[in-house]
Amino acid sequence: MSMMTPATINPQALIESRLQLHYAVQYIAATAAALAEPLPDNSHTSFRWNPALKVFVGSMIPATQPFQVALEPVSLTLIVVDDQNDAIASLPLHGKTMREGLEWLQQEVSKLGADASKIVFLDYPPNDFPDHPLAHGAAFDASQALALRELADYYITTDRLLQAIATTNKNASAIHIWPHHLDIAMLITLPGTKNGHPLTIGIGLSPGDTSYPEPYWYVYPYPYPDTANLPILDGQAFWHTQHWVGAVLQSSQLTENANAETRQQQIAAFLHSALNASITLLKQNVS
Template identity: 65%
Template sequence: MKAWQTIAKIPPDALVESRLQLHYAIQFIAATGTALAEPLPDYSHTSLAWHPVLEVFVGSAIQAPQPFQVALDPVRLKLILLNQQSETIAALPLPGKTMAAGLNWLQQELSQLGVDGNKIAFLDYPPDDFPDHPLAYGASFDIHQALALGELANYYANTAPLFEAIIATTEDATATRIWPHHFDMATLIMLPGIKNGSPLTVGVGLSPGDTNYNEPYWYVSPYPYPDTASLPALDRDGFWHTQHWVGAVLPASRLAESISAEAQQPQVEAFLQAALRTSIALLKSESPAEV
């Protein structure tokens, strides 16, 4: 496992432009999975994963005469086609390219691999529920913030093994997935019991930033949402988010003041573990099992 890379070297709220460009760039992966991967009920065929060896975002494996996966190098903003051995088949640097140019390249390259590239189209999201950016109107990708891109990649690289540790010791936890809609990386834990007709779940995730917080943050969200009037205190500088959704939150700006891997990793790990225990306890105390 790769050692924790120190983060928050760049002010977390200075990552917004790079985060938005990455969010748009991963749409090529999601579009390919949606069009060509075997559909799954939870839509995970549209999701991505973090590849810890190549240090790229990677999509679903696509069955074709020449099987492949679409990947994105987040630091170089490079779109990559990988074969079954995770070797590069073709690559397109996105800086200087528009979304339309990237899609045209992807369609042509995939057609050479024996699939119908014309099936690939960008996903439609609900109005006002996907970040706006000049890339949506024909602007080109820009890599002038390479340090910020690398910093964002480290958030995912650092967090992925923490989630894997949770999954390994927790029953009924899904694989870690990165969702193209909100660009969050998360695992969902299913608990026994039902409340008000809904299964009991806890989502454990990392967001690179969104309309809730203009910076990366970790979250642990129990569902159905507990009563916000009696939420217990959180340690490790976490707090409860209660607007529109309920969850324990640790923003990047609250990481240990001594910016070092030795301080950051145990803080994030302890926050996730404690918030998970608290969330499970809240659901169990409020939710007698229903048959």
């Protein structure tokens, strides 16, 4: 799989593909919410990138035949995978509605000995999940393969960079892709507290949201620092200060026409500089 082709893709096509992907992964979350071992932070509804299978894959579901639900992001194909990582069944979602996909999934899951009737799409707070014709009976459209591939490449690259950061930070959480905002992220916890709050740094990629419509990388220290004296960041990155405070690098700020390796180095440099800046900010006034 190519890694992040130069950004020649129409931003609108990227937004549309991101919304298609956001709805397609809801099958993973719905199955896990209904049937996986529940975890207090809801991470059982999250999923991860599986580099061997080149799919997003959800929690293991206990059943007569244990299984996971996966999604191949470029073709938007829903896959049921057994505990040996072999595909048991698959459904290309292109041309199918959300309901048709759910009916297929319930049928396949019930064959494996789990109670498929429990699988229902997750409810999110109003105005906190993007609306789209898919929510109102429209069919999936996987025809923008280039845009879907570009999005998949952002997740692959970010997963690789977060894995590298995790190896040098013993207080890093697992890497999760969250179904609510479709961000891939991990949390680093630092020693100490500030005003009674643990010190944490969130690091990840959003494929685009209400803050920025395009994909962007972020690093945010919490509790949020005072915005009066934020340090300068590497590259073209900047501090976002509306509603939340964090360092941001937008995909449109990546060096144009650079090869994949150069772009990955640019993202890595941003993540490291923003992580160091965040650690410095949090260490001020620690109780």
